[in-house]
Amino acid sequence: MRVKRYRVFDVGWDHDYFNDNTETNLNNKKVLAKVAAKSYLPTNTILLKLLENHPELSLTYSFSGILLEQLEKDFPEILDSFKKLINTGRVEVLSETYYHSLAFFYSRKEFERQVEMHKAKIKRVFGVTPKAFRNTELAYTNELAKWADEKGFTAILAEGWDSFLGWRSPNFVYKPKGTKKIKTLLKNYKLSDDIAFRFSEKSWSQWPLTADKFADWVSRINGNGQVVNLFMDYETFGEHQWEANGIFEFLRQLPTEILKHPDNNFLTVSEAAKAYPAMDEVDVPYIVTWADTERDLSAWVGNAIQTSAISLLYSLEKTILKANDPELTHDWRRLQTSDHFYYMCTKWFSDGDVHKYFNPYESPYDAFISFMNVVSDLKLRIEKKKQPQKSLNKKRKHIETSRNFPNSIGI
Amino acid sequence: MLGWELPPFNSGGLGEACFGLARALSKKGVQITFVLPKKLDVHMDFADLIFADVDEVAGNLAGAYTTNDSWSSLFPTNAFPPAQDYIGGALKFAEKMGLLAKRYKGSIDVVHAHDWLTYPAGMVAKRVLNKPLIAHVHATEFDRTGGHNPNPMVYAIEKKGFEIADKVLPVGGFMKDVLIEKYNVDQDKIQVVYNGIDDCRRDLAPVLTAFKELGYKVVLFLGRITLQKGPEYFVRAAKRILDYEPKTIFVVTGSGDMEGYMISEAARLGILDKFIFTGFLRGEERDQIYQAADLYVMPSVSEPFGITALEALVNKTPLLISKQSGVSEILKNALKVDFWDVEEMANKAVAVLKYSALKSDLQTEGQKEVRLYSWAKTADQVINVYNQVVH
Numbered sequence: 094m095r096v097k098r099y100r101v102f103d104v105g106w107d108h109d110y111f112n113d114n115t116e117t118n119l120n121n122k123k124v125l126a127k128v129a130a131k132s133y134l135p136t137n138t139i140l141l142k143l144l145e146n147h148p149e150l151s152l153t154y155s156f157s158g159i160l161l162e163q164l165e166k167d168f169p170e171i172l173d174s175f176k177k178l179i180n181t182g183r184v185e186v187l188s189e190t191y192y193h194s195l196a197f198f199y200s201r202k203e204f205e206r207q208v209e210m211h212k213a214k215i216k217r218v219f220g221v222t223p224k225a226f227r228n229t230e231l232a233y234t235n236e237l238a239k240w241a242d243e244k245g246f247t248a249i250l251a252e253g254w255d256s257f258l259g260w261r262s263p264n265f266v267y268k269p270k271g272t273k274k275i276k277t278l279l280k281n282y283k284l285s286d287d288i289a290f291r292f293s294e295k296s297w298s299q300w301p302l303t304a305d306k307f308a309d310w311v312s313r314i315n316g317n318g319q320v321v322n323l324f325m326d327y328e329t330f331g332e333h334q335w336e337a338n339g340i341f342e343f344l345r346q347l348p349t350e351i352l353k354h355p356d357n358n359f360l361t362v363s364e365a366a367k368a369y370p371a372m373d374e375v376d377v378p379y380i381v382t383w384a385d386t387e388r389d390l391s392a393w394v395g396n397a398i399q400t401s402a403i404s405l406l407y408s409l410e411k412t413i414l415k416a417n418d419p420e421l422t423h424d425w426r427r428l429q430t431s432d433h434f435y436y437m438c439t440k441w442f443s444d445g446d447v448h449k450y451f452n453p454y455e456s457p458y459d460a461f462i463s464f465m466n467v468v469s470d471l472k473l474r475i476e477k478k479k480q481p482q483k484s485l486n487k488k489r490k491h492i493e494t495s496r497n498f499p500n501s502i503g504i
Numbered sequence: 505m506l507g508w509e510l511p512p513f514n515s516g517g518l519g520e521a522c523f524g525l526a527r528a529l530s531k532k533g534v535q536i537t538f539v540l541p542k543k544l545d546v547h548m549d550f551a552d553l554i555f556a557d558v559d560e561v562a563g564n565l566a567g568a569y570t571t572n573d574s575w576s577s578l579f580p581t582n583a584f585p586p587a588q589d590y591i592g593g594a595l596k597f598a599e600k601m602g603l604l605a606k607r608y609k610g611s612i613d614v615v616h617a618h619d620w621l622t623y624p625a626g627m628v629a630k631r632v633l634n635k636p637l638i639a640h641v642h643a644t645e646f647d648r649t650g651g652h653n654p655n656p657m658v659y660a661i662e663k664k665g666f667e668i669a670d671k672v673l674p675v676g677g678f679m680k681d682v683l684i685e686k687y688n689v690d691q692d693k694i695q696v697v698y699n700g701i702d703d704c705r706r707d708l709a710p711v712l713t714a715f716k717e718l719g720y721k722v723v724l725f726l727g728r729i730t731l732q733k734g735p736e737y738f739v740r741a742a743k744r745i746l747d748y749e750p751k752t753i754f755v756v757t758g759s760g761d762m763e764g765y766m767i768s769e770a771a772r773l774g775i776l777d778k779f780i781f782t783g784f785l786r787g788e789e790r791d792q793i794y795q796a797a798d799l800y801v802m803p804s805v806s807e808p809f810g811i812t813a814l815e816a817l818v819n820k821t822p823l824l825i826s827k828q829s830g831v832s833e834i835l836k837n838a839l840k841v842d843f844w845d846v847e848e849m850a851n852k853a854v855a856v857l858k859y860s861a862l863k864s865d866l867q868t869e870g871q872k873e874v875r876l877y878s879w880a881k882t883a884d885q886v887i888n889v890y891n892q893v894v895h
Contacts, residue, residue: 401861
């Protein structure tokens with residue numbers, strides 16, 4: 094979900110922040126249409142077929158609420174294809190924040206509200222209730238695990254990052270420090286990134302990656318690990334890695350190749366947490382995410398423009414909620430989506446490439462300017478709301494719902 | 505190496521660029537004989553500086569940036585030599601070079617000429633010495649005139665220079681296109697070499713403090729006030745900025761044939777009281793102005809490179825530069841805008857004045873980035889070109 098180019102002159106006049114209709118990648122509907130055609134639809138078709146052909150196969154998805162909103166409004170056929178997958182009964186849906194936000198680190202109450210909203214949405218759309226939790230950008234700490242434990246989640250996902258694992262392997266189930274029942278599943282970033290990042294990389298020594306080669310790598314873990322957690326953006330299939338480079342062929346063959354080895358099987362997140370005892374405790378007192386070489390939040394809140402933008406946004410929490418205006422609140426929450434802050438990242442020279450690839454703005458500074466002007470407008474709307482009625486109830490046309498760049502889905 | 509001016513006797517970036525490049529080249533072991541057309545009280549301890557004593561025959565030399573039109577409007581009283589004389593000066597330089605070059609036979613490997621004023625001399629030197637010629641292009645006649653009435657003689661000299669030269673080095677990618685389109689220069693002969701900067705920031709005594717204490721923000725225009733630099737867009741953006749940020753002062757540093765226009769345009773828009781004209785500044789005073797500014801705007805209509813952008817970054821001044829500048833091709837941590845898009849220029853300027861985090865990130869990231877564009881790096885590229893042409 095992207096804020097359109099919004100200038101200082103628009104403040105006070107234009108309250109439709111997400112309705113870009115240009116040919117650029119700020120046009121949310123256009124972007125979702127492209128991703129749906131290139132990735133979601135073909136991938137869903139392949140996976141549904143695979144589920145039919147392989148009774149052993151199971152999968153886990155994570156959808157943000159705003160993605161579902163956008164699909165409901167503009168792409169119901171895509172939503173139907175996701176429903177079909179979930180209706181097989183072998184696809185788990187995870188809990189996350191409705192707005193794909195970093196709220197946990199800024200407002201615990203707002204975070205909880207968004208998790209509740211998400212839960213209701215998943216129930217309404219898919220008829221299931223999530224049992225395991227994954228936070229936006231896989232951002233994880235002991236604190237978060239404790240919260241999820243108290244809320245009764247059976248499992249929580251995290252990056253299997255060396256800084257806290259040390260010599261230990263991500264291929265076991267762990268118990269987060271300070272928790273009672275919950276288990277944590279750690280992403281095997283090496284094998285996940287072999288698919289998500291390196292699949293089409295011709296300079297990679299393992300290129301081309303074939304399903305049998307990959308299945309062989311997975312099978313070698315047998316005897317020294319119990320789970321191999323492959324977490325990645327769903328857009329890996331067809332959008333980040335292109336069909337022309339063979340990603341769909343790879344996906345089609347992967348279950349067969351993996352199941353060739355008798356010790357291998359597939360589990361959803363909750364099934365895996367149930368099937369295996371915690372091998373050890375993991376202690377993550379600081380925030381670990383799945384991004385960049387730092388694996389921290391610096392891609393979202395690493396510079397002054399990012400931190401000032403996110404602090405300003407969360408500082409409005411009280412007044413927004415007090416105004417009790419659903420549209421205002423919805424707009425405020427849609428501005429919390431982590432992508433807005435990602436686009437303001439200035440880590441150009443090391444991790445810069447991947448940021449630039451995903452950035453629909455001309456520069457991080459342009460992203461910041463539009464965002465801050467929008468927040469200025471939001472503040473103005475709160476102010477007006479506080480004033481006596483007459484000045485305010487300007488009739489507004491129905492807000493065109495925006496679309497979110499979708500989220501990651503774990504397999 | 506042939507130049508026309510050197511600091512402190514420079515009218516703009518050309519002299520700075522020649523000096524910076526020559527110094528960096530010499531540090532890398534290149535021996536430089538730097539030839540200026542006439543005697544100036546300048547020092548170059550790293551190079552052998554010689555003067556061709558053109559003024560014995562030609563009288564005063566015109567500035568490197570003057571065009572025919574601007575010349576006649578600047579000096580209507582004939583107090584200075586007539587318009588044709590800077591062309592005459594360039595030709596005299598060539599004449600003198602014929603004599604000078606003979607003395608250097610055998611000791612020169614490459615002739616490196618900066619801009620058209622030195623091309624005739626460069627061509628002569630190439631012939632006499634029988635050595636390759638590098639034509640460095642800091643501005644073409646199309647940049648100087650904004651495409652309006654380019655002087656046909658100047659164009660002819662430039663074109664001839666590019667033809668004769670073994671390599672042509674424009675200071676930006678946009679200019680490369682101009683060379684191909686307008687001058688038919690063979691693409692393979694062209695190598696873009698961006699300018700650099702070596703200075704590091706010195707914290708200077710603050711200026712404009714009276715305004716600052718009253719809470720005013722300072723937006724700076726610095727450069728020759730000529731068509732090429734887009735002063736009219738600056739004034740129009742100022743009007744829009746003031747609608748949103750009334751406590752803003754616009755400082756104009758530089759001089760040129762559009763200064764009068766700028767003043768009257770600001771007066772017409774009713775914002776002249778928000779303008780300060782400092783005239784041309786150099787050295788420390790110039791750095792002080794940069795440091796006082798909350799934003800440096802470079803709205804150039806056509807800017808082959810735009811070294812002032814790097815100067816601003818060295819002085820920790822946030823940048824808003826036109827996309828029509830060579831420097832915008834390399835800088836990442838700068839705000840960019842089409843020179844004609846006054847609304848967007850105002851939008852971005854207001855954002856810098858309003859959101860302090862934007863200002864501070866542009867400062868810190870810009871300062872980090874500017875270190876990447878040193879003259880040493882440019883010198884490496886130039887040495888690479890030398891090695892290609894020297895056999």
